[in-house]
Amino acid sequence: MFILGLVGLAIWAVYPPGDKIKLGLDLKGGIHLVLEADTSKLESSQDLRDAVNVALEIIRNRVDQFGVSEPTITRQGTGRITVDLAGIEDPQRAVELIGKTALLEFKLVDEKGDLKKALEGEIPTDDEVLYKYADGKPEPYLIKRETLISGRYIKDARVEIDSWGQPYVGLDFDSEGAELFAEITGRHVGERLAIILDNVVKSAPVIKTRIPEGKAVIEGRFSMDEANELRIVLKSGALPIPFNIIQNTTIGPSLGRDSIQKGLFSGIVGFIGVILFMGIYYRKAGLIADTALILNLLFLLAALAALKATLTLPGIAGIILTIGMGIDANVIIFERIREELRRERAPRSAVDAGYSRALRTILDANITTLITALILFQFGSGPIKGFATTLSIGILASLFTSIVVTRVIFNLLLARRPVKKISI
Amino acid sequence: MRLLGETHIDFIALRKIAFFLSGVAVAVGITAIILKGGLSLGLDFTGGLEIHFKFKEAPSVLEIRSALTKIGLSKAVIQQYGSRQENLVLVRCAVEEASLEIASNMIAYRERKGGFTDLGELKGIPGIEAVGYENLVGIFTLDSSQTQKINLNQATEASLIPVIRQLFHRKTVARIEQVVGDELGRREGAFVVQSVDIIGPKVSQELQRKAYMAVIFALLGMLIYIAWRFQFRFAVGALVALIHDVFISLGALSLVNFDLNLPVIAALLTIIGYSLNDTIVVYDRIRENLKTHRKGRGSLKELLNLSVNESLSRTIITSLTTLIVVIVLFLWGGAVIHSFAFVLLVGIIVGTYSSVFIATPVVYAWARSETRRQ
Numbered sequence: 001m002f003i004l005g006l007v008g009l010a011i012w013a014v015y016p017p018g019d020k021i022k023l024g025l026d027l028k029g030g031i032h033l034v035l036e037a038d039t040s041k042l043e044s045s046q047d048l049r050d051a052v053n054v055a056l057e058i059i060r061n062r063v064d065q066f067g068v069s070e071p072t073i074t075r076q077g078t079g080r081i082t083v084d085l086a087g088i089e090d091p092q093r094a095v096e097l098i099g100k101t102a103l104l105e106f107k108l109v110d111e112k113g114d115l116k117k118a119l120e121g122e123i124p125t126d127d128e129v130l131y132k133y134a135d136g137k138p139e140p141y142l143i144k145r146e147t148l149i150s151g152r153y154i155k156d157a158r159v160e161i162d163s164w165g166q167p168y169v170g171l172d173f174d175s176e177g178a179e180l181f182a183e184i185t186g187r188h189v190g191e192r193l194a195i196i197l198d199n200v201v202k203s204a205p206v207i208k209t210r211i212p213e214g215k216a217v218i219e220g221r222f223s224m225d226e227a228n229e230l231r232i233v234l235k236s237g238a239l240p241i242p243f244n245i246i247q248n249t250t251i252g253p254s255l256g257r258d259s260i261q262k263g264l265f266s267g268i269v270g271f272i273g274v275i276l277f278m279g280i281y282y283r284k285a286g287l288i289a290d291t292a293l294i295l296n297l298l299f300l301l302a303a304l305a306a307l308k309a310t311l312t313l314p315g316i317a318g319i320i321l322t323i324g325m326g327i328d329a330n331v332i333i334f335e336r337i338r339e340e341l342r343r344e345r346a347p348r349s350a351v352d353a354g355y356s357r358a359l360r361t362i363l364d365a366n367i368t369t370l371i372t373a374l375i376l377f378q379f380g381s382g383p384i385k386g387f388a389t390t391l392s393i394g395i396l397a398s399l400f401t402s403i404v405v406t407r408v409i410f411n412l413l414l415a416r417r418p419v420k421k422i423s424i
Numbered sequence: 425m426r427l428l429g430e431t432h433i434d435f436i437a438l439r440k441i442a443f444f445l446s447g448v449a450v451a452v453g454i455t456a457i458i459l460k461g462g463l464s465l466g467l468d469f470t471g472g473l474e475i476h477f478k479f480k481e482a483p484s485v486l487e488i489r490s491a492l493t494k495i496g497l498s499k500a501v502i503q504q505y506g507s508r509q510e511n512l513v514l515v516r517c518a519v520e521e522a523s524l525e526i527a528s529n530m531i532a533y534r535e536r537k538g539g540f541t542d543l544g545e546l547k548g549i550p551g552i553e554a555v556g557y558e559n560l561v562g563i564f565t566l567d568s569s570q571t572q573k574i575n576l577n578q579a580t581e582a583s584l585i586p587v588i589r590q591l592f593h594r595k596t597v598a599r600i601e602q603v604v605g606d607e608l609g610r611r612e613g614a615f616v617v618q619s620v621d622i623i624g625p626k627v628s629q630e631l632q633r634k635a636y637m638a639v640i641f642a643l644l645g646m647l648i649y650i651a652w653r654f655q656f657r658f659a660v661g662a663l664v665a666l667i668h669d670v671f672i673s674l675g676a677l678s679l680v681n682f683d684l685n686l687p688v689i690a691a692l693l694t695i696i697g698y699s700l701n702d703t704i705v706v707y708d709r710i711r712e713n714l715k716t717h718r719k720g721r722g723s724l725k726e727l728l729n730l731s732v733n734e735s736l737s738r739t740i741i742t743s744l745t746t747l748i749v750v751i752v753l754f755l756w757g758g759a760v761i762h763s764f765a766f767v768l769l770v771g772i773i774v775g776t777y778s779s780v781f782i783a784t785p786v787v788y789a790w791a792r793s794e795t796r797r798q
C-alpha cells in the first residue's frame with residue numbers, strides 16, 4: 001500500500017515531465033549576461049557594495065516575475081552582476097527587463113520656457129529637454145529639473161485596459177507617497193505633469209484636480225507585453241544605480257535539439273535492452289527487478305521535480321550510474337539466491353538468505369558511493385554539483401526500489417502458496 | 425539461464441601479468457597525454473567564438489565541417505538548432521590560445537630587437553597571418569605623437585592581448601564566412617551570419633579549483649569509510665584501482681584525440697563511482713569468506729581466489745547490463761555525446777577488469793610484503 005501510494009505521488013510529481021523537470025543551461029541553452037554598475041552615477045552618499053546588493057535583489061525580483069526557471073544571479077567582484085537564464089524564449093525582452101534602471105519620476109513641464117530656443121541650445125538653468133517617443137518620432141519637452149515624486153513610493157503597479165482596449169499601467173502610491181502626490185497635484189492644478197521613466201517622457205497630462213487617493217496611471221501606447229514589463233520593473237523598484245550590460249552571450253545548448261533526441265532515443269533503447277536482458281536471464285525474478293528499475297527512475301525524476309533541481313548533462317551521467325547500481329543490487333541478490341538454491345535450500349529460505357547476505361554488500365557499496373556523492377555535493381559547484389545531486393537522490397531511490405520493493409513483491413508471490421520452485 | 429558456471433581461476437597467480445599489462449596501459453596513456461602537450465581542453469574550459477548562421481536552405485553539417493577543417497578548425501562544434509524549417513546552425517570554436525601566443529611572440533620579438541623600427545617587421549611574427557597584417561597597421565603605430573593608435577613599442581603584453589584577440593576574432597569570423605561560402609558554392613544569400621558572440625569558459629579557473637578539491641575530499645572520505653568497514657589495505661587497493669581506471673580512460677581519450685569537456689568530466693565521475701561499486705562488492709565477498717573460513721585450511725591466496733570466483737558471475741552480468749546501455753549510447757547517441765559514451769565504454773571495461781585483476785591482487789601483494797617483513 002505504502003509503495004503504491006509513493007508511486008502515485010511520484011507520477012503526480014513528474015507529470016507532465018516537460019514542465020516539471022527543469023533542464024539546465026547546458027541542455028537547453030539560454031542567456032548569460034554580465035552587468036556592470038555605472039560607478040560614475042554613484043552618489044557620494046552611496047556605497048557601491050550596498051548599491052550592487054540592492055540591485056541584485058531587485059533583478060532577482062524582476063526575473064522571478066518574468067517567470068524564468070532556475071535563474072542564477074550572482075555578484076562578481078564588487079561592481080558586477082552575472083545573470084544566467086536557461087531556456088528563455090525571448091532573450092531581447094529579458095535583457096531589457098533586467099538592465100532597465102526603471103527610475104520613475106514625476107516632473108513639471110515648463111510651459112513658460114521657450115522650447116524652440118531650448119532646442120537651439122538656450123536651455124533655462126532649472127530645465128532640461130527630454131523626449132517622448134510616439135510612433136518612433138521623438139517629441140521634445142522642456143521639463144523642470146526638480147523631481148516632485150519618484151517611483152520609490154510605489155506600493156503596487158498593475159496592467160489595466162482602457163475602454164479602447166489599450167493597455168496602461170496603474171500605480172498605487174504608499175501612504176507617504178499618496179500624501180505627497182495629493183500635495184503636488186493640489187499645488188499645480190492646471191499645469192502639466194510629466195511622467196518620466198529612465199529619462200524618457202511617457203506622458204504629460206494636465207493636472208485637472210488635486211488627487212488625494214494616491215493613484216496614477218502611465219499611458220503610452222504600450223503593447224500588452226510592454227505594459228507588463230513596465231509593471232514588473234515599477235513594482236520591483238528602480239535600480240539604485242544604472243547598470244551597463246557589458247556581456248550578453250546567448251548560449252546555445254551544448255547538445256543541439258537533434259542530439260538530445262538522439263541521446264534520449266538511444267537511452268530508451270539501452271534501457272529496453274537492459275529490461276529484456278534481465279527478463280531473459282532471471283525470468284520472473286528479472287521482471288521483478290525490471291519493475292524496481294522503472295520505479296527507481298520514476299522516484300528519481302519525482303524527487304528532482306519536487307526539489308526543483310535542474311537537470312544538466314552531468315546530472316544525466318549521475319542517473320546512468322544509479323540505474324547501473326540499482327541493477328547491480330538486484331544482480332547481487334539474485335546471484336546469492338541462486339547460490340543458496342544450488343545448495344538445495346527451499347525457495348523461501350533461499351530468498352531470505354539471499355536478501356540478508358546481499359544486503360550488507362549492497363549497503364556498503366552504496367554508502368561508499370553516497371559518501372563520495374555527498375562530499376562532491378558539499379564542496380563541488382556547477383557541473384560537479386549537478387552530478388552529485390542526481391547521484392545522491394538516485395542511490396536512495398535505488399536502495400529502496402531494489403531492496404524493499406523487490407522484497408515485497410517476492411513475499412507476495414511466495415506467501416500465497418507453498419512454492420516448490422522459483423523462476424530465477 | 426546461466427552464463428557462467430562455477431569457476432576456479434587463479435586470479436592471484438595472474439597478478440604479475442595483470443600488473444604488467446596495467447602498468448603498460450597506464451604508461452601508454454600518460455605518454456600519449458604528455459606527447460600531445462597535455463589533454464586538449466574543450467570549449468567548456470577555454471571559451472571561444474560562437475557564430476550563429478541562418479541558412480536559406482537546409483544546410484549540410486558535413487559540408488560546413490569540411491569547410492572548417494580547411495582552415496584548421498576541425499574541432500569546431502557544429503550544431504543545428506531551432507526547428508527544422510529555421511535552418512539555424514551554430515558554430516563554436518576555440519580561438520583564445522592563439523591570440524595569447526601571437527601577443528607574446530610580438531613582445532618577444534620586441535625584446536630581442538630592442539623595439540620595432542618599422543611596422544613591416546610585424547609580417548615576420550609567427551602566427552601573425554591569423555590576425556592579418558593589414559589589420560594591424562590600422563591599429564598600431566611607432567610614432568608616439570599619434571595618440572589614436574597604440575604605440576607598439578610601449579604596449580604591454582596585457583594590453584596587446586585584448587587587441588589581438590579582437591582582431592583575431594574578426595578575422596576568424598571573416599575566414600569562416602568565406603570558407604563556408606566557398607564550400608556551399610557561393611550561392612548568393614545562401615546564408616547570413618546572425619550574430620557572433622565571444623563566449624567565456626563554462627568551467628572557470630575557480631570552478632576547476634573547487635572541483636579538484638571536491639574530488640580529493642571525496643576520495644579521502646571513501647578511503648576512510650572503506651578502511652573502517654574493511655581494512656586499510658582494502659582502501660588502498662580500491663584507490664589504486666580507481667586511479668588506474670581514470671588514467672587509462674584519460675589516456676584513451678587522448679589517443680583518439682577527443683577533447684576534455686564537461687560531458688567527459690561527468691563520464692569520469694561516473695567511472696569512479698562504478699569502479700568503486702564493483703570493487704566493494706568483491707571486497708565484501710572477501711570479508712565474508714574471511715569470517716566463515718577463519719579457522720580455515722586455506723591460505724589467503726586461496727581465499728581471495730575463491731571470493732573473486734564466487735562473485736565473478738555477478739561482476740560479469742552487471743558489467744554486461746551496463747555495457748548494453750553504454751554501447752547503444754556510443755553507437756546511436758549522436759556526435760555530441762560520443763566522447764561521453766566513449767569514456768564510459770572504456771572506463772566500464774577497465775573498471776570491471778580492475779576490480780578483479782587489480783583491486784584484489786593489490787590487497788594480496790600488500791599482505792604478502794607485510795608477512796615478508798615480519
